[in-house]
Amino acid sequence: FRLTFCLSIGNMEPTEDAETSYVTMQDVLKEQEDLEETSRAVLGGSDEKNCTYSQGYVGRQALYACLTCVPEARGDESKRCAICLACSLKCHDNHELLELYTKRKFRCDCGGKRMPDVECKLGPKRKEEDNTLNRYNQNFSGVYCVCHRPYPDPDTDVADEMLQCIVCEDWYHLRHLDVEAGKNVKNYAEMVCGGCMEKVPFLKHYVGKLEESNKTSLDDTLQVDVTGLDDTVASATADEDNEDGGPSAAKQPRLDDSATVSDTPAKSAESEKNPPSEPKVDICTKPPIDEGAEVAGYKKGASFWIEGWRKQLCQCQACLAIYKELDCEYLLDPKDTVQYYEDVGKRRQATVGSSYEQGMEMLSQLDRQTQVSMLTEYNRMKERFLEFMESFVTSQQVVTQDDIKEFFARLKRDRRAEGNVGAPPYFCR
Helix, strand or coil, rough: CCCECCCCCCCCCCCCCEEEEEEEEEHHHHHHHHHHHHHHHHCCCCCCCHHHHHHEEEEEEEEEEEECHCCCCCHHHHHCCCCHHHHHCCCCCCCCCEEEEEEECCCCCCCCCCCCCCCCCCCCCCCCCCCCCCCCCCCCCCCCCCCCCCCCCCCCCCCCCCCEECCCCCCCEEEHHHCCCCHHHCCCCECCCCCHHHHHHHHHHCCCCHHHHHHHHHHHHCCCCCCCCCCHHHHHHHHHHHCCCCCCHHHHCCHHHHHHCCHHHHHHHHHHHCCCCCCCCEEECCCCCCCCCCCCCCCCCHHHHHHHHHCCCCCCCHHHHHHHCCCHHHHCHHHHHHHHHHHHHHHHHCCCHHHHHHHHHHHHHHHHHHHHHHHHHHHHHHHHHHHHHHHHHHCCCCHHHHHHHHHHHHHHHHHHHHHHCCCHHHHHH
């Protein structure tokens, strides 16, 4: 369809016919609001004014790779580096930046050893300490997925959704994830790629057992006592925790043996002050893998997980040791999820308002003469833009990005040519 902008006052519904698709200003504003909401989610949880280097390895933040300062990063893994949001705005303005979305446990490289020719304008000019805990995957070189292609890919016009693995934090095309037929990935909150499923194999035990319809499946799994306690001790411990059922027989006071109680008052007092520590039962709730079962389980490729699934990971001592060994303890941290990060950003930006509301608030703080000047220039720009768009409506031509750039470039040239004379105020015409 050809695209024509219909600028109108009032509410106009988008209309389509065989030749033309019309987009009203209401549609444009709605799209702008959606873009602002996405921006608030991605950037709202990051600091746009202060370099985050002094905060150490930030739990999660928006990152950018500057290929203007370190062009070698495209082909040399040792040159990969990234900067925080504030440095991307202040220290690397108008540079070629790769948007990396968010990464966990990362310290800003601006002015650091990986960017030796850069001086940070927001923190220490030179940061001598090496960021040894930073992890740099292929995204920092501008490529993604198992196909190792850039995004967007200039060599293909195939539209495909990209998903981020929560373990390696690389991005993958949906078509390259070996998704089983019939699975709707939009019903899930997080994804682990096939490669990472082999790196953290304990997750295979949980695949197919944490679905919405099977929330009680973990309660039905075999529980293994990993404490080494025998059944008698475990039973006694369980009885102590059962307040409704009363004390167990072993803990019932022996009322007929009064001599024993009276003869040991010192021991009783000492026991009350320093009660013996009771052994804790450490139960492993990790579901077993039944090789012969026909129920849904892990087969191959990526795995998809419902919201809140991390809370159901076993936290017995044996499993905690596995998480530490595999360096994936972050799976137990509720603040590690992208969902948590985006929610923080939305809450933080909710008090600020939309860009329109921010603009009106800023305008109200200016003096009367400056307000009139700004509104005058705005109305002049609006009239010129309406005239510009009208030519496309008449000729039924498509408005391109280059057309818009040319319009504002011409507007800038005309403004310079006018100098300080300017046009009469809009309200005097």
